[in-house]
Structure formats: C-alpha cells, structure tokens
Amino acid sequence: MIYEEPRFLSGGDRAIFVEFGDSIDPDVNQRVRNLKLAIEKAGIPGVVESVPTYRSLLVYFEPLQVSAPKLRETVFNLLQSAIENELPKRRLIEIPTAYGGEFGPDLELVAQHNNLSAAEVVRIHSGTGYLIYMIGFMPGFPYLGGMSPRIATPRKTTPRLKLPAGSVGIAGNQTGIYPAESPGGWQIIGRTPLELFHPTREPPAILQAGDYLTFIGVTPEEFTVIEEAVRNGTYRLNEESID
C-alpha cells in the first residue's frame, strides 16, 4: 500500500528514512527511485549518500552541515515538486544467461518440482522483465521482483559451500544473481558471464535499483565469447531506455 504522505523515520543522528509504503510494489519503489534522483539532482549540501530499498530511501547526512528538520523540509518540498519526466529514464538491461548443464545444476530439480520441462522453466524465467527493487546483501546483489510463481522452488535445505560468480538462481518465489563467489542455498538454474560488480569500475555495479533486467538465454559457446569480451573490457551491455 502506498502511503498518502511519505513517513519520515529516525535513523539516528545522521540518517533519516523516507518511507513510501508498506508493500513490495513497483509504484511504491518508483517513488523511492524518483526521490533519490531528485535529491541527487538538487545537490543538497550536507547530504552524503542515499540508499534506495523496496519502499524507503535512507538518506545519510552531516548533521553539523544540515539539520535533520531542515533536511526533512527540503526533502518534503522536493517531493511536492518532483516532476517525473525530468528524471533519467529507467533502463532495461539484458543479462545473457547460459541455462542448465554445468551452468545450472538445479534446472532439472526446479522443473520437476513444478511439473514442467526444463525448456519450459527457461522460457518462463527468461524473456520477461524483472524490476530491480534494491541492491543489497552483498555488493551488486539485486533483489528482483516479478518472477512467475509457476517456477517457484524452495531453497536447498543444505546450502552449497561455493557458488560461482554470476550464478542465476531461484529461492522460494524470488530470483536473483550472485555477483561474486559465495556459499548459498539458491537453486541454480543458469549462469551469466557478466561481472555484475567490479570495484574499479565507475559505477562499480552494472545494476541499479529502479531499473529492470531480463534474462536472455545463450549457448555455452556464446557464454565463452561473452566471458572473454568481459575479461578484455570489450563487452557492451545491451540496455535500452524504457518509459
């Protein structure tokens, strides 16, 4: 549910929450994104950074440069005057993904669990847009919305000790991508050769909260070609503006 008026909540003496609703909802998330962009555009002195999440924006600030009451007032006024079409358009980013085989050891399990063929799981998972609600948990990790319940599958009861970077998985009714090698309990159905996060890139993450992504199935050979291009720095991300 979207609140009629956003709630300002305390985050201690150097951060405030601006909360737009209490549900996981694209419209609520859009308001978070819009406010974040409006704050960045306004260049408010004393604001350090802001963190967009599902339904709230956490704004970090220097209290000796701008007081919390003054910041709340400034943000409130920004909300009133934020004009959507002056903000950067959202992007739809293509994530090339090799499904099944060595890349997706749990694809068959997900298929069987849902009484589908592996090909049907791939068809359902790929080619549709997922909203990136936020990046968190680990650098570059996207929290995605919009996965079809038809391929929902519980997490593994025993997590794997090591999942390769780029692993694309399903946990419950969520799908996501591991940006770095990590232990994990997700059902892994594929892998992308993209480097979702690289500390020396600017920005370091490919994905941003408020944008959309879609998984595009590629063959193992194409995977290798893209992987090489990523390594050489010659890969160009396929993205388009939407809205």
Next chain:
Amino acid sequence: MTTVQDLGRFGYQQYGVPTSGALDNYAFRIGNLLVGNEEGASSLEITLLGCQLRTLQDIKVAITGADLAATINGKPAPAWESLLIKSGDVLSFPRLDSGCRAYLAISGGIDVPEVMKSASTYIKAGIGGLSGRPLRQGDTLKAHESTASAAVTRLPSEYIPAYENQITLRVILGPQDDFFTEEGICTFLNSEYTVTTQADRMGYRLEGPRIEHREEADIISDGIPLGAIQVPGDGLPIILLADRQTTGGYTKIATVISIDIPKVAQAKPGDKIKFQQVTEEQAVALLKKYEQQMATIKSILQA
C-alpha cells in the same frame, strides 16, 4: 586481526558496499593528529592482541585506542603521544589491558591503493586496504612521504579516554520502535546486556532480557544506519557497525548516537551495556561539542 582503515567508503552503499572505516572515530583521528597527518589518513586498526611489526626505516608513529601493552624492542611504549622509532625496531602489542581496538597511526599515512575512493578494508568482499584482507605474517607496508616535523607531541591527559567494562550507550528510538510493545521498549531501556563472542566489525550480538515485539519481527528490507540496533524474532539486540550489510529485514528499535559508537568499538565479549534514550536535538548538541573538542585538540597538537 589488523586491517588498514581510513574514515570510510562513502557513496557506494546504494550498490551494496558497506562504508567500513575505523570503528573508533576518536582514537583514529587523534592518532593521525599526533603524527602530523590529516585526520583521515590511513592507519592500522589492531583488534585485540598479537600484532608485531618491525620497521624498515626511521618513522614517527602513535598508538591510540585500546591499551595493548605496546612495546618497542620489549620496552613499554607510551600511548596517546608520538613516538620516533628507528629502522629495525620491533613494535609489539602483546597483552590486552583495556579496550578492544588500538590504532597505529604512521606519519604520512599508509600507502595502499584507493578503491571506490577509500583505503578502508572491507574483508568480506576483499576490497581495499592491503589486498582486501587483514595483515598476514610477512606483509610489508609503506607510508606516504611525510612532511611532519620530528617534534614529539603528546595528548593532554584530560582527553585520554578510560575504557570501562560497563558502558551506557545513548540511543535515539526508531525507525521501527512502533513494532515493539511498551514493555519491550521498557526492557530495552532498563536492562543490562552482555556482549557475546559474536562481536566483530559487522556487529555486536548481545545477550540479556528478551525485547518484546507487538507482532512481527520482520520488515520489508530497508537501509541500516551505522549504530542501528536490530531486534530479530528472538528478542536479542544486535548493534550494527561499519561492515554491516547495507540493507536488512529485521526490526530496528533504536540507533546508537554517533559519538557513542567509539564506546562500542572498545567493548569486548563479557562487557556490559545499558541503553539510555536521548532526543535527536540532544544527540546533535553532543556531536557539536565532540567536534569542537576535536578542533581544540587539533590546535593543541599542531601548535
């Protein structure tokens, strides 16, 4: 565990990158001032004991923070003042006498590549500091060229903190204080909690009286400020620190005020913590006084 830290990595939390940085803002900055550095120059954060370093050239250093019974070539090395040590000298931190984390500031600041505009180490993702990890036996560190004089500076004793085993942390309630019963808030503000062994740069888990929720202990994940106190379903508080995940789904009852974070940084397993509520205005007034004091210290040390 010893890592290279500066004042933190800002601007990247939106990408899931924690701020990291020195946990004890006070000891860290003063160490740098003592050796003639900018307050935010990279230094070593030495957690508990065991670190031993040999210098390969004459340098000026300062030890602040926890008292780890520091020695130079076996002889006691005074803390909270600059020390001129000679090539070949061995610096040891053999015993924990008080506090939890010591800082070794080196004139010129430690020379490591900046990653995302900061030299701070974020161990979990292998970012920053010395190759993204704690120091190991055999590592060599370099310092930038130093322009500091050879004069010895000493912090006046009235500014040297005493680290207690029982501390009170001032907190501002929220953002999810309304998820707790009145009794729960009362328990939180009137009980004594003990720091467990699950205490590190990400956060400190506490043991003590359970804090009662109205209903849910889980929320739709949102941001986690520095010093936020999460209370999951088990009712036990966790104080989140510099290496905390940037987002999380547990209710947060309150946030420790900025100037009391160093107190957490110097607490260790077994120490006792009580929480005291303050207002936003009071917290900012205290922060203002803290910064004024830091400015005073700076002018004393750089006179």
